[in-house]
Amino acid sequence: VGRRTAARGFLPAPAYVGGETVQETGGGVCQGSSTVYLAALRSNLEIVERYPHGYITRYVPDGMDATVYYGAKDFRFRNNTPFPIQVVGSVSGRSLTVSILGTKSDNITVEMTNQTVGTTGYKTVYKVDSSLPAGSTRVSVTPYAGYTVKVYRNLYENGKLKDTKLESTSVYRSRDKVVLVSPEDAAQYGVKNGDRVHVLVEGERGGILDRVLIRVSETSRLDFHVDTDDANAFDLHQGQWVRIFKSNPYEK
Numbered sequence: 001v002g003r004r005t006a007a008r009g010f011l012p013a014p015a016y017v018g019g020e021t022v023q024e025t026g027g028g029v030c031q032g033s034s035t036v037y038l039a040a041l042r043s044n045l046e047i048v049e050r051y052p053h054g055y056i057t058r059y060v061p062d063g064m065d066a067t068v069y070y071g072a073k074d075f076r077f078r079n080n081t082p083f084p085i086q087v088v089g090s091v092s093g094r095s096l097t098v099s100i101l102g103t104k105s106d107n108i109t110v111e112m113t114n115q116t117v118g119t120t121g122y123k124t125v126y127k128v129d130s131s132l133p134a135g136s137t138r139v140s141v142t143p144y145a146g147y148t149v150k151v152y153r154n155l156y157e158n159g160k161l162k163d164t165k166l167e168s169t170s171v172y173r174s175r176d177k178v179v180l181v182s183p184e185d186a187a188q189y190g191v192k193n194g195d196r197v198h199v200l201v202e203g204e205r206g207g208i209l210d211r212v213l214i215r216v217s218e219t220s221r222l223d224f225h226v227d228t229d230d231a232n233a234f235d236l237h238q239g240q241w242v243r244i245f246k247s248n249p250y251e252k
Contacts, residue, residue, distance in 0.1 A: 001029060003070050016054055021142065030067045031059055031096060033075045036087065037066035039098040040077040041153065041167065044110045048076040052170035055144040063114045063149035063170045081105065108162070111154040120146030120174040124226065127215020128193035129180035137223035138180045146174030179215050179223065186216035199224065200243040205235040
């Protein structure tokens, strides 16, 4: 797509820069490249160059994304069929559809499958922010779990599986959740910016969340943020209190 500039019609949208999500001109262009990539896979075309995102994406199946960045990372595929092809894209509301049209010369169909072979959790980090009033918090960085995903290209002939090959192995990094808290709340509870603590969730399905990062600021408030999966695992509900320990209370 070339350089993403306002003069060329690109608008600001979220993008990953330096491990954080920021507004950038042409942000979100990878949704287009990822959709073309998935269409090329399902059309059984040859992939020449492809890079995964740094963090997992959810607008295509895991491991089937393709990030692009002008001058650094590109996505390329080759028409390895004996006939011309046409790439057609359309947008309806917030949905993008890409079709690859050509001449069918065999009875091969493609099914793409994926397998998550590794996961890396993220931590919740609390930092002091002097601009936050006491009793308030603010999430400055949303979290991502890390994943290692294998993708397979399965070829069927006349409805029967003919061949399966490993298409790619994608490694996605984790990103810690960053919560800003006020200096007053940090001082009251004897913690400082950057401390790691243990959080005890009480109850029938309770347990310990280890090495939770403290972030303190003047604009933060006392609060604990947890992702939906962890909340469900510990049966943790909105408004429920937790206990903070500097060392694991179950270890001597």
